[in-house]
Every structure is written in C-alpha cells, then in structure tokens.
Amino acid sequence: xxxxxxxxxxxxxxxxxxxxxxxxxxxxxxxxxxxxxxxxxxxxxxxxxxxxxxxxxxxxxxxxxxxxxxxxxxxxxxxxxxxxxxxxxxxxxxxxxxxxxxxxxxxxxxxxxxxxxxxxxxxxxxxxxxxxxxxxxxxxxxxxxxxxxxxxxxxxxxxxxxxxxxxxxxxxxxxxxxxxxxxxxxxxxxxxxxxxxxxxxxxxxxxxxxxxxxxxxxxxxxxxxxxxxxxxxxxxxxxxxxxxxxxxxxxxxxxxxxxxxxxxxxxxxxxxxxxxxxxxxxxxxxxxxxxxxxxxxxxxxxxxxxxxxxxxxxxxxxxxxxx
Ligand code: BTN
Numbered sequence: 001x002x003x004x005x006x007x008x009x010x011x012x013x014x015x016x017x018x019x020x021x022x023x024x025x026x027x028x029x030x031x032x033x034x035x036x037x038x039x040x041x042x043x044x045x046x047x048x049x050x051x052x053x054x055x056x057x058x059x060x061x062x063x064x065x066x067x068x069x070x071x072x073x074x075x076x077x078x079x080x081x082x083x084x085x086x087x088x089x090x091x092x093x094x095x096x097x098x099x100x101x102x103x104x105x106x107x108x109x110x111x112x113x114x115x116x117x118x119x120x121x122x123x124x125x126x127x128x129x130x131x132x133x134x135x136x137x138x139x140x141x142x143x144x145x146x147x148x149x150x151x152x153x154x155x156x157x158x159x160x161x162x163x164x165x166x167x168x169x170x171x172x173x174x175x176x177x178x179x180x181x182x183x184x185x186x187x188x189x190x191x192x193x194x195x196x197x198x199x200x201x202x203x204x205x206x207x208x209x210x211x212x213x214x215x216x217x218x219x220x221x222x223x224x225x226x227x228x229x230x231x232x233x234x235x236x237x238x239x240x241x242x243x244x245x246x247x248x249x250x251x252x253x254x255x256x257x258x259x260x261x262x263x264x265x266x267x268x269x270x271x272x273x274x275x276x277x278x279x280x281x282x283x284x285x286x287x288x289x290x291x292x293x294x295x296x297x298x299x300x301x302x303x304x305x306x307x308x309x310x311x312x313x314x315x316x317x318x319x320x321x322x323x
Contacts, residue, residue: 001026001036006045009057018054043087044113044129061130062212063112065240072244077106078137078251079243085109087129089116092192095136095204099194107138108247117208120190121318125208126226128217133209133239137250140202142258148193148200149300149315150262152177155189155205157268158250163187163209166245167233172274175293175302175319179209180274184227186210207246211237262298269296275319280304284317293319 004026009017019030026033037047037055044061066084073079081103088094091109098107111134117125127134141151156177163171163179163186171181179187190206213228229237257265270276275293282289282304289312291304301313 001028002040005033005036006040006057009055013057016048016050016053016056021054042129044131061112063130064110068240069243072240073247075247075251079106079108079247081107083107083109085111087111087113087115090114090118091134091136092118092190092204092206095138096192099138099202103138105138105140108135110135110243118190118206119188125188126219126222127208128213131212131217133207133211133243135207135243137205137207138202139205141200143200145195145198145200146299147262148191148203149176150257150265150298151203151205152189152191153269153296153300154253154257154265155191155207155250157265157272158253159187159189159207159209159246160272161268162242162246162249163229166242167229167237169229169232173269173272174321175273175275175296176300181227181232184225186227186229186232209242211239211242266296275302275321279322281320282314282317283320284314289314
C-alpha cells in the first residue's frame with residue numbers, strides 16, 4: 001500500500017493529491033491512507049499536507065550507498081563484514097545476535113533507522129531514518145575486563161578526530177564519551193560487554209552520530225541539548241565518507257592500544273576533552289560530586305579534586321561542565 005501511495009504522489013510531484021482521490025483509487029478509507037502516510041513519515045519520507053487539498057511528496061529519505069562505503073574502505077578488518085538494515089529496534093541487539101551466529105571482530109551493523117535506539121544509563125537514543133549514522137561494531141579486544149572503559153574513550157577519540165578532519169566544527173569530548181559542539185550533543189557512544197569467567201568475551205561498540213538532522217527533526221525535549229553536523233557545519237554531510245573515515249581511524253587507534261597500551265590514547269583524549277581542568281558537577285547513581293576535573297586514570301575513570309583537596313574517582317555518571 002505504501003508503494004502504491006508513493007507511486008500516485010510521484011506521478012504528480014508538483015500537485016497536492018487529495019486523500020479522497022487516493023482512497024478511491026486504492027479502494028480503502030481515508031483514515032487508512034492517513035495511517036500509511038504516517039508510516040511513510042516514520043521511514044523518512046516528508047510530505048506537505050494541507051486541509052482539503054491533500055498530500056504532496058516533499059522529500060524522499062536519503063539512503064546509504066553501501067557499495068560506495070565498501071569502495072572507500074581501506075581497513076584490514078573494521079567494516080569488512082557489513083550488515084545493512086532499513087529499520088531495526090537497535091543495531092546493538094542485531095550485533096549481539098550476529099556474534100551468537102559466529103560474527104568476527106570488525107563486523108559492523110548499520111541501520112537507516114532505529115525504533116528503540118539505546119543510550120547510556122538506560123536512556124533512549126533518537127535515531128530517525130536516513131539522517132544519521134547508527135552503527136554497532138563487534139570487538140574481541142585482548143584487554144583485561146577492568147580496562148574495558150578504555151575502549152569507550154578510544155571510540156570517542158576516533159570519532160572526534162574523524163569529524164575534525166572532515167568538517168570545520170569545534171568539537172570536543174565530554175567525559176566519558178559524549179561529543180559536543182557548542183555545548184550540544186552531536187554523538188554518543190555505548191559499549192555493551194559480554195563476559196565469561198571475569199574475562200571479556202566480546203564488546204559491542206555502538207556509535208550514534210546525528211549527521212543530517214535539521215532543527216525541526218528534533219523533538220521538543222532535545223531541541224536545546226542536541227545538535228547535528230548539518231546544523232553546525234551548515235551543509236549536508238556525506239554519510240558514506242564519514243563512516244569509511246571513522247572505521248579507518250578507529251582501526252588505527254585500536255591497533256595502537258593493543259601495541260602500545262592506553263598511554264597514547266589517553267594523551268589524545270585529554271587534548272580533545274572539554275571537561276578537564278574545569279569546575280564540573282557529576283551526577284552519579286550515588287549522588288552529586290562537584291570539583292575540578294583533574295585527569296583520567298588507566299581504567300578511564302575521571303579523577304576529580306574536591307573543594308577540600310581530596311581526590312575522588314568517578315566510574316560512571318553525567319558530567320555538567322561549568323562555563
Ligand atoms: C549515549 O547515550 O550517548 C549513547 C548513545 C549510543 C547510540 C548508538 S546508535 C547505534 C547503537 N545502537 C543503539 O541502540 N545505540 C547505539
């Protein structure tokens with residue numbers, strides 16, 4: 001039915017077509033047409049709708065050109081096995097089940113849209129169709145379980161460097177791994193680990209980048225706290241190029257952490273951090289901690305100097321940076 005509605009609207013790109021006309025042609029109710037239009041909107045189609053005049057197709061959703069990503073990829077293993085979906089609940093879930101089916105390190109799941117995108121601390125991640133990069137990577141890192149947060153920092157460094165290389169935006173990392181432009185979040189990272197006998201079996205690194213969303217795309221509750229690369233750079237970003245460049249950067253840094261340990265990654269993270277050496281508030285599950293962010297330790301924990309000079313380590317929480 002969706003296809004047929006699109007076909008009718010496509011035949012008259014400059015005109016409004018009434019719901020009544022479409023419903024007669026397709027032999028169904030106007031309410032059914034309205035529901036299908038809503039469903040198509042969910043898929044990223046944009047329509048002009050006017051009372052008594054009907055619908056006009058404004059924009060088709062942009063779709064990733066997977067062969068173009070494959071053509072651009074120069075990596076050894078990151079993204080060499082690429083699983084592309086139109087609409088999924090979460091690319092994280094798909095990646096977990098791929099591992100169960102034997103997927104190897106570097107396998108990547110990408111979706112145009114997520115209906116239940118997962119964020120840190122049990123939050124949702126807004127993932128509309130055709131406008132972002134929503135991807136998950138299967139990793140089997142050779143590092144001890146307690147050092148796995150290092151990987152989160154590594155992903156944020158890889159992503160920050162990729163974006164800085166491609167676009168004229170002033171982007172930085174807020175501990176542990178939020179990417180912000182002018183104080184607004186443009187990307188988030190979620191690591192989910194599977195362990196066995198206190199050892200890391202595998203990790204799924206989930207990366208969400210708000211790429212070509214416009215202001216209007218965001219729901220009211222995100223308007224003031226979230227942004228996109230399009231909004232900040234002023235032009236549409238080639239998602240294929242961004243994905244290929246990120247996978248390359250990530251593979252390079254992933255090799256460094258295995259060969260040289262965390263020290264070089266920590267230096268890079270510190271240089272890109274917007275939370276260090278500033279007064280901050282951290283909201284943790286145990287309450288609020290206020291002080292000056294000093295540094296990060298080998299496990300990726302944030303070291304904060306309190307007013308009384310005492311130093312505390314924070315392993316998880318939400319940071320508020322004072323300006
Ligand atoms: C955060 O809260 O900042 C983390 C957001 C992580 C979102 C990405 S989008 C791709 C992957 N799939 C998910 O369901 N979540 C991650």
